[in-house]
Amino acid sequence: MTDDNPAQAGPQRNARRGPPPPPPSRRFDWRAAAAPAAIGAVSVVVVFGALSWIVTSAEQWPRIKLQFFNIDAMVAAFPRVLRGFWVNMQVWLTVLACILVWALVLAIVRSLRAPWFAPFRLMVVIYIDLFRGVPVLLLVLLFGFGIPALNLPGLPNSGLFWGSVAMVLSYASYVAEIYRSGIDAVHEGQRAAAKSLGLSEWQTLRYAILPQALRNVVPALMNIVVALQKDVALLSVIGVRDAVREAQIYTASTFNYSSLIVAAGLFLLATVPMARLADYLTRRDRERRLQVAG
């Protein structure tokens, strides 16, 4: 075994010099990514190009364009549709906050195991069955038209208010179930540990279980947040002047549908980033779980 034996030289030299350097970072290789990206871009252009060519070369295209993509009409309708969309955003955030809180109350009541909570648990179960089984639109009509029509003394009389209440009641039944799945997913050992430390059932939930459960359900909640953002438009059926309603009003007076396209654009502008955020949170959550498991 001499140094000039080529078979021996390699490993020996390596041993003397210490470990090999870390491999080049695999974070993002533009060259490797270029080909798939180019193919992807080309296919998107081809598909949508073909679609728009088919549509625009159709005999009726000039009429379609005039009815749906009329720039002048869009510009004219934009201010009022935007004003309506501002209503959507306000209702969305308010309703969302109420849903998150009310659903948490429902989920907590449902998960308390003490015997004298049994009747409350049963009520929550019935509530969730009822409100999950009825279409939101029906509830919005029922609450938004029905309750103001009763003229109940001491209660607000606006369709906006009661329509929002309907949305909260309906959505909370879904969100409560999401919370509950998060609560159930927390390992039983956590409850045992909390109980063995003398924490009451409520303290166990408050300090040990809920913080973990809420973290588990963030991705699922994000999807609800996106769905709700669109469903606020349901309030337009009871006359709330949201983006859809404003667009319809414009359509009714001009027989031009471009205002609806404007509204659609505004909705997309709001929901697409949220959908991406939801994806990101889901992915991060999955990675975290893999780390903990591994």
Add this chain to the structure above:
Amino acid sequence: MTTPMIEIDTVTKYFGDKLVLDRVSLTVNPHEVVCLIGASGSGKSTLLRCVNRLVEHDYGTIRLDGVAVEDAAFGKTGLQKRAGIVFQSYNLFPHMTVLDNITLAPRRVHGVARAEAEARGREVLTRFGMGDFAVSYPEQLSGGQQQRVAIARALMTRPDVLLLDEITAALDPELVGEVLAIIRGLKDEGMTMMIVTHEMGFARECADKVAFLDGGTILEEDAPERLFGSPRKARTRAFLQRIVESGRL
């Protein structure tokens, strides 16, 4: 005659129709260490959990320092204050720092002021070699370190009794020693302990008494040298034989 620290008197427990503990009696005197051994499913964990009422037994009596564990004298949290438990899977709260984990019960259950609880917490952590990890999260620690924190958490309220349920079973072999060293230290200080373990070497060395649980009954109960050296029951012999064969004695 001193009052036993733990007195388990003909305790029976069913899970549904399944008889899990069948008229078990066992006495642990103050400052004594009693090890429970037995096959998987023999009811060791259940017996341990009956002592601090994580599991409620169906018949018989369990007394802690002469008072039945379900006695109103303990109040809502008195029993948990006096009997701490440590689990195989640590069960630390993953969303809390080490210090928050161990000060949770003193602060929220026993009303100790934050500063005071944290001072004691740091003291206990330091004692277990975990002083530098007060603001770490459990997932940043090794299994042995997590288990040391779990022991610290159980000791925060200065319990009279420590219940340990296979606390080294989930640990890599090289980490078992650091946890057992702590238990030896606690024994030297006179802590009363009931220990479920598969570490027969440790049981032989540390236990004042070893009880062999089989199918929900205590089949044999003796000083470790006698139970390990000349077991009287064939089933005990067979169990120990299996342990020897798996290289754990």
